[in-house]
Amino acid sequence: MSTDEKNPLQGANPSPPETISATVNQDDIDALMAASVDATETVGDTAVSQDDIDALMGLVGTPPNTLSVPSSEPKRGDQKVGRSDAVSVDLLNQDRVARSRMPTMEVLNDRFARAFRGSLFNYLRVNADIIPTSAQMTKYGDFIGKIALPSYFVMVSMTPLRGSMLFILDPYLCYAVIEAFFGGNGKLEPKLEGRDFSVIEQRVFNQIIDHAIADFTSAWDPIVKLQMKVTRSDVKAQFVGIAASPEIVVASSFEIEMERWRGKFFVCFPYHSVEPFREQLISGVAADQTEMDATWKTALHKDIQDACVEATVLLAARNITFGEASKLQAGDIIPFDKPDIATLFVEDIPIGDGRYGVSNRKYALCITQYRSPDEEDILKAVQIKKE
Numbered sequence: 317m318s319t320d321e322k323n324p325l326q327g328a329n330p331s332p333p334e335t336i337s338a339t340v341n342q343d344d345i346d347a348l349m350a351a352s353v354d355a356t357e358t359v360g361d362t363a364v365s366q367d368d369i370d371a372l373m374g375l376v377g378t379p380p381n382t383l384s385v386p387s388s389e390p391k392r393g394d395q396k397v398g399r400s401d402a403v404s405v406d407l408l409n410q411d412r413v414a415r416s417r418m419p420t421m422e423v424l425n426d427r428f429a430r431a432f433r434g435s436l437f438n439y440l441r442v443n444a445d446i447i448p449t450s451a452q453m454t455k456y457g458d459f460i461g462k463i464a465l466p467s468y469f470v471m472v473s474m475t476p477l478r479g480s481m482l483f484i485l486d487p488y489l490c491y492a493v494i495e496a497f498f499g500g501n502g503k504l505e506p507k508l509e510g511r512d513f514s515v516i517e518q519r520v521f522n523q524i525i526d527h528a529i530a531d532f533t534s535a536w537d538p539i540v541k542l543q544m545k546v547t548r549s550d551v552k553a554q555f556v557g558i559a560a561s562p563e564i565v566v567a568s569s570f571e572i573e574m575e576r577w578r579g580k581f582f583v584c585f586p587y588h589s590v591e592p593f594r595e596q597l598i599s600g601v602a603a604d605q606t607e608m609d610a611t612w613k614t615a616l617h618k619d620i621q622d623a624c625v626e627a628t629v630l631l632a633a634r635n636i637t638f639g640e641a642s643k644l645q646a647g648d649i650i651p652f653d654k655p656d657i658a659t660l661f662v663e664d665i666p667i668g669d670g671r672y673g674v675s676n677r678k679y680a681l682c683i684t685q686y687r688s689p690d691e692e693d694i695l696k697a698v699q700i701k702k703e
Contacts, residue, residue, distance in 0.1 A: 418566075418597040421451045424535050425568050431531035432581075436574070439527060440496040444574045446581075451568040453587055457561030460553050463582070466490075466511060468521045468549065469556040472529060474585065475543040480558045481585040483525055489572055489579025490517070493524055502576035513551060522549065532583070539593055559586045566590065629681050630659045631672060657684070664697040665689045 425448040436444040468485040485493070487508040495502055497520050513521070529544045536542050550556050559565055564587040572579055590597065632652040658681060660668045670683040 418451060420539070420597045420599065421566070421568070422448065424539070425451055425570070428532050428535040429570060431534060432528055432570075435527035435531055436524070436572075439523060440493065440574070442496045442574045444572055447571045447573075449569050449571050451566065453564055453566055455561065456557075456559040456563050456565045456584075456586075459565060459567045459584060463553065464488075464508075466508065466513070466551045467553075468513065468518070468551060469553055470522075470525045470546055471548040471556040471558060472525075473545050473547050474589065475545075477540065477542070477585075477589040479586045479589045480547065481544070481583065481589075482556060482558050483528055484582035484584070485521060485524070486580040486582070488577070489581055490521065492572070492574050492577030492579045493520060495577060496574055518549070522546070525549075528581070539596055558584065563587075625663050628661045628664075629672065630661060631655065664700050665693050 429446040429448050433444050433446045436442070436446075463484060464487055466487055468490055470483045472481045472483060474481050488506070490513065491506040491508060492502075494500070494517055525546065529546070533542045533544055548556055565584050566587055567582065567584045570581040570583075572581055632655050634650065634652055636650070656671070657669045658672045659666050660670060660681060660683065666687065667689055668683050668686045670681045670685070672679065672681050674680065675682075
């Protein structure tokens with residue numbers, strides 16, 4: 317029997333999807349039946365099961381144009397997805413780094429700016445306004461290509477972090493520092509292009525960098541304890557490269573204005589150096605919380621030191637009966653044995669022993685032994701206050 321014969325039981329098949337023609341004749345079925353019989357006598361990988369034969373039998377009598385074969389091309393809903401829709405991803409490309417904000421980094425920059433402002437005043441004796449303008453992740457090549465020349469580049473190691481950090485004084489800041497250091501009035505127009513810095517000027521810049529390193533280290537203490545050291549300085553960026561051109565770096569810039577002068581200060585380091593602390597830099601909790609705790613600690617310590625407390629000295633003690641106490645009248649005398657040691661109480665908490673006597677015509681106590689109050693003494697004092 318051929319599939320060309322019409323099957324009366326075959327219903328209409330409305331607009332089937334992608335189909336191909338397939339023809340199964342009786343000879344094919346007979347061959348498969350014979351293979352099935354042989355498979356029962358030998359064990360092999362080519363055995364054909366009864367289910368396979370039944371499935372093929374179902375194909376007999378089906379018109380060739382009605383055999384639907386699933387397309388090898390995947391679909392998304394009713395829309396086909398072809399090879400042209402695939403997007404290639406390079407897992408080694410550092411552009412995949414999330415460009416998320418780093419609130420903690422901004423806090424650290426603010427702290428550094430405040431400390432650096434004081435350092436500049438102490439060194440140059442001029443008031444400086446320092447404003448952190450940005451803290452962003454970018455390609456090192458894009459960042460370094462925007463730095464005006466001649467700038468002063470200083471490469472600094474940052475143990476225990478990997479890699480090196482770059483501190484940069486732009487040309488206008490270099491001019492401002494020299495003018496302020498040597499008492500210039502800032503009236504002359506600076507000629508910055510095509511000039512090198514003298515040994516004296518570089519020495520002044522290095523002093524500025526030393527102050528910046530100290531302030532930067534202090535600002536980062538809540539995140540990591542840095543040990544920074546200058547490894548190289550130059551006026552050309554290619555001699556102080558801290559990363560490859562496509563590598564991602566964290567770059568921060570600061571606007572510095574000193575009286576009549578203005579310039580920019582840059583801090584740059586590879587992103588992979590601080591990647592272990594990424595969660596802290598993004599969370600915005602560590603630096604804020606540490607600074608808040610330090611502020612509260614200082615304020616509480618000062619208030620406690622200024623608080624007034626009552627100090628009393630127990631010269632002697634004696635037990636009397638309730639009846640004796642109820643009969644006491646003005647003028648009665650209660651004898652005491654003279655003690656050698658008197659106890660000092662602060663807010664009813666014993667804190668020391670000493671000898672009492674007279675000093676500068678006033679009764680006084682000379683402390684001979686200090687003792688730290690234990691928990692029991694404190695609880696007793698609290699109970700007395702409640703009563």
